[in-house]
Amino acid sequence: METNYLLPNKYKKLGWILFILGILGGVFIYVIGFDPTEYLKMNVLSFYHDPYIGEPTFFKIIENGVLDELISIFIILGGLLVGFTKEKIEDEFIYKLRKDSLVWALIVNYSILMITILFVFDLAFFHVLMFNMFTPLLFFVIRFTTLKSKYLRNEE
């Protein structure tokens, strides 16, 4: 069975580590209420920068706390690696479970997003958007992992 877009299984463990560290870090700074832009400050290249005071600029070096960038990249890269590396044994049924989980995750994610668009407003909706950067991957990984273990049960 030909399987496209999948990386070798050896990257899956790295994926789980990044994904879990990223989520724990993200939840932690969210709950504690840290301002992540205040941590790990360094000079970064900004493609487009629109400061509160002054004119927008393109391709400028600015100072920025990169903690939130790191956490976001950990979650996204980790989630992609978990979902799109081969299983130890990769076969047509696992590939189907992966695709079904993706469809399920997108439908669930956008259904929830539609509800929040209609009933959540202002700054609260900004929080929704923040979570929504990660929920499609999160729902997908949870669904895929659950389905795989579901079909391992009930032998004989």
Added chain:
Amino acid sequence: MKNRLKVQRAMHDLTQAGLAEKIGVTRQSINAIEKGKYVPSTVLALKIAKLFNESVENIFTLEDDD
């Protein structure tokens, strides 16, 4: 689609894991096929039939609603 995979497996004294290993798929696949939750590809059906030395129709048969 109905299948007699579980029967064939019992006749050859194979566990789900044993059968999965012999044809190079996951145990999830065998489990799902036996439960009728997954219709295998033609290639996989042929591999299973070949292993049991049966024709595909002896293991997999169409149902009325297929």
